[in-house]
Amino acid sequence: xxxxxxxxxxxxxxxxxxxxxxxxxxxxxxxxxxxxxxxxxxxxxxxxxxxxxxxxxxxxxxxxxxxxxxxxxxxxxxxxxxxxxxxxxxxxxxxxxxxxxxxxxxxxxxxxxxxxxxxxxxxxxxxxxxxxxxxxxxxxxxxxxxxxxxxxxxxxxxxxxxxxxxxxxxxxxxxxxxxxxxxxxxxxxxxxxxxxxxxxxxxxxxxxxxxxxxxxxxxxxxxxxxxxxxxxxxxxxxxxxxxxxxxxxxxxx
Amino acid sequence: xxxxxxxxxxxxxxxxxxxxxxxxxxxxxxxxxxxxxxxxxxxxxxxxxxxxxxxxxxxxxxxxxxxxxxxxxxxxxxxxxxxxxxxxxxxxxxxxxxxxxxxx
Numbered sequence: 001x002x003x004x005x006x007x008x009x010x011x012x013x014x015x016x017x018x019x020x021x022x023x024x025x026x027x028x029x030x031x032x033x034x035x036x037x038x039x040x041x042x043x044x045x046x047x048x049x050x051x052x053x054x055x056x057x058x059x060x061x062x063x064x065x066x067x068x069x070x071x072x073x074x075x076x077x078x079x080x081x082x083x084x085x086x087x088x089x090x091x092x093x094x095x096x097x098x099x100x101x102x103x104x105x106x107x108x109x110x111x112x113x114x115x116x117x118x119x120x121x122x123x124x125x126x127x128x129x130x131x132x133x134x135x136x137x138x139x140x141x142x143x144x145x146x147x148x149x150x151x152x153x154x155x156x157x158x159x160x161x162x163x164x165x166x167x168x169x170x171x172x173x174x175x176x177x178x179x180x181x182x183x184x185x186x187x188x189x190x191x192x193x194x195x196x197x198x199x200x201x202x203x204x205x206x207x208x209x210x211x212x213x214x215x216x217x218x219x220x221x222x223x224x225x226x227x228x229x230x231x232x233x234x235x236x237x238x239x240x241x242x243x244x245x246x247x248x249x250x251x252x253x
Numbered sequence: 254x255x256x257x258x259x260x261x262x263x264x265x266x267x268x269x270x271x272x273x274x275x276x277x278x279x280x281x282x283x284x285x286x287x288x289x290x291x292x293x294x295x296x297x298x299x300x301x302x303x304x305x306x307x308x309x310x311x312x313x314x315x316x317x318x319x320x321x322x323x324x325x326x327x328x329x330x331x332x333x334x335x336x337x338x339x340x341x342x343x344x345x346x347x348x349x350x351x352x353x354x355x356x357x
Contacts, residue, residue: 001306001307001308001309002306002307002309002315002318002335002337003304003305003306003307003333003334003335004304004305004306004307004318004319004322004331004332004333004334005303005304005331005333005334006300006302006304006305006322006326006328006330006331007300007301007302007303007328007329007330007331007333008301008302009301009302009303009304010330010331013332013334014332015332015334016334017333017335018332018336019334019335021335058336070260070291112265115335115337118334118335119334120268120269120270121306121309121334123306125268125306126306127306127307127308128305128306128307128308129307129308129310130307130308130310130318130321130322131309133305133325134325136289137279137326140296146296146299149296149299150292150296150299152283152305152306153299153300153303153304153305154303154305154306155261155292155294155302155303155304156291156300156302156303156304156329157261157265157291157302158265158268158304159304159334160265161265161266161268161269161271161292162269162271165262165265165266165275166264167258167259167275169281169283170281170283170284170287171321173288175286187278187279188277188278188279188280188281189259189276189277189278189279190275190276190278191274191275192272192274192275193272193274194277203262203287203309204258204283205254205255205258205259205281205282205283206254206255206257206258206261206283206288206289206290206291207257207258207259207261207265207290207291208258208288208289208290208291208302209302210318219276222278222279223276223278224275228310229316234277237302240272242288243287244287244289
């Protein structure tokens with residue numbers, strides 16, 4: 001599965017790029033090993049591992065540390081191993097299979113791989129094929145029927161659904177859409193679990209994503225304060241001038 | 254108006270499997286004159302602020318698929334969340350077909 005953000009939503013897709021990934025794959029061993037031994041060796045790859053990116057890769061081939069959060073054997077069929085892995089972004093699963101093969105002493109290679117999740121976006125949640133996208137567009141363009149298109153494309157807000165959220169008043173929206181920092185008086189509601197320095201989604205009370213930013217205050221501090229900057233804006237998603245302009249320009253002294 | 258917005262926000266929290274606990278700082282409502290509930294955006298805006306979770310076919314690279322999507326939708330910008338492996342051998346690569354539930 002591949003999450004693709006369109007137009008304005010492209011601005012936050014980088015968050016997904018750097019989030020954890022989950023895959024299901026098939027590894028083929030080049031020799032016979034007992035299932036117990038396979039499970040035992042694969043367990044050793046959970047945690048922080050050293051990995052040198054493969055020859056055919058798009059990054060510098062320097063040894064780097066990547067974290068494998070979980071690695072499970074689902075099925076063993078002779079020399080074929082069906083496995084599921086959850087790992088840090090940038091972990092090469094092909095390389096992981098190769099390294100498991102080395103440790104097993106028989107060598108191995110990855111035969112098939114399918115990504116089943118990128119961060120919180122899982123393949124069983126609104127996944128669509130290129131054919132479905134094409135059909136949905138046809139129905140919309142030819143018959144003005146958009147209900148299928150609305151299932152195939154989901155609101156970009158889902159890309160940041162995992163972030164703590166701050167919902168802001170209508171009057172604060174356009175200032176943030178213009179890139180201003182978010183001040184406490186503009187806040188209407190907020191998640192209870194905001195910590196200082198964590199990334200948050202700044203949204204309207206309609207649920208539209210305005211921007212993402214770094215919280216300068218935690219939930220408690222925001223709820224107790226009456227003024228001050230609560231969020232430093234990193235990326236603005238909403239176009240400016242959709243909400244009323246409520247802020248005042250400072251008069252020249 | 255905001256109850257519809259909050260309902261949508263709750264859907265986001267559910268999708269991400271995080272608790273939907275909020276502190277209310279102000280009882281302000283939102284004016285239907287501005288913006289839209291994300292699911293109710295007019296189609297052109299819906300696409301403009303949209304996301305496709307694609308069941309990528311094996312074969313083409315992530316970059317190729319993104320450029321097809323752009324052409325199909327007639328949009329100028331699109332970006333994907335993490336490249337799926339570059340072609341290890343000519344003609345192969347990309348993702349395998351969706352695994353049936355029974356395999357898992």
